[in-house]
C-alpha cells in the first residue's frame with residue numbers, strides 16, 4: 422500500500438523526523454524547524470509572488486501536441502521498467518498531466534505552486550525535505566527550462582535518489598517561449614551531459630524527438646507574422662494563397678510520414694530536435 426507522504430519527509434535542516442502539530446504545522450523536535458500545512462499539503466518554501474499558475478489543459482497519450490504525446494509514450498515506457506514497489510517523485514508535476522501513468526505506483530508529486538493535484542509544495546533547488554537516497558526514480562517533465570538555478574535542482578535530485586536510481590527527463594529544445602516570464606533556457610546535448618556528470622549521474626539515454634512537420638508548421642506561422650504580415654495588400658493576398666497551398670502540402674506530407682522520430686542525439690551531426698527524452702542513472 423502507498424505510504425503517506427508525511428512518512429517520507431524529514432527536516433530539511435537536520436534530516437530528523439518531522440512531527441505533525443495540529444492540522445497546520447510540521448515541527449522538528451531536534452532543531453525547531455517548522456513548515457506549514459495548507460489543505461493537508463506540506464509547504465516547505467514560499468510560493469514565488471510573481472509566479473502565474475496556469476489552467477489545467479486536457480492531455481493524455483492521444484491529446485496535446487506531438488511533443489506532449491511523445492513525452493507520454495516515453496514516460497509510460499520508462500515507468501514500466503521500474504520495480505512495482507519503486508518509490509517515485511514527480512518534480513514540477515503541475516496539474517499532474519502524467520499522473521495516470523503512475524496508477525498503482527508509489528508515486529508522489531511536488532511543485533513550487535500549491536496545485537490541487539500535488540502532494541507537497543517545495544522548491545527542491547533550495548530545500549530538500551527527504552532523506553538522502555530515498556527514491557528509486559525522479560521524474561522531471563518539462564521543468565528544467567523553467568528553473569533558473571537548474572544545476573542546484575539536479576544536484577539535489579541526485580541526493581534524494583538511491584544509487585542506481587533513475588532520473589527521467591523531458592526538456593524542449595526547439596519550442597517557443599512559454600509560461601512567460603518563467604522560461605529561462607534551452608539546452609544543447611553537451612550542456613545536459615555535463616549537468617548530469619556534475620550531479621553524479623551516468624547518461625543512460627539522451628534521445629532527441631525529431632518532428633520536421635511540427636517545425637514546418639511553426640515556421641509557417643512565423644513566416645506570416647514576421648515576413649508577410651506587414652507587406653502591401655497585394656503581396657499579402659498572393660502570399661496568403663501560397664501559404665494555404667503550402668499548408669495543404671504539409672498536411673499531405675503528414676499523412677505520408679511517421680509522426681516524429683526518436684533517435685540518440687549522438688547519431689546526428691547537428692541535432693535539431695523539438696526536445697530531448699533523457700534517462701540518467703545515479704552513480705553507485
Ligand SMILES: C[S@@+](CC[C@H](N)C(=O)[O-])C[C@H]1O[C@@H](n2cnc3c(N)ncnc32)[C@H](O)[C@@H]1O
Nearest residue numbers: 513514515518532533534544545546562563564
Ligand atoms: C511546464 S510545467 C510542467 C508541468 C508537468 N511536469 C508537465 O509536464 O505537464 C513546469 C512546472 O515546474 C514547476 N517548477 C518550476 N520550478 C520548480 C522548482 N524549483 N521546484 C519544483 N517545481 C518547479 C512549475 O511551477 C510548473 O508547474
Ligand SMILES: [Zn+2]
Nearest residue numbers: 432435449452
Ligand atoms: Zn531539524
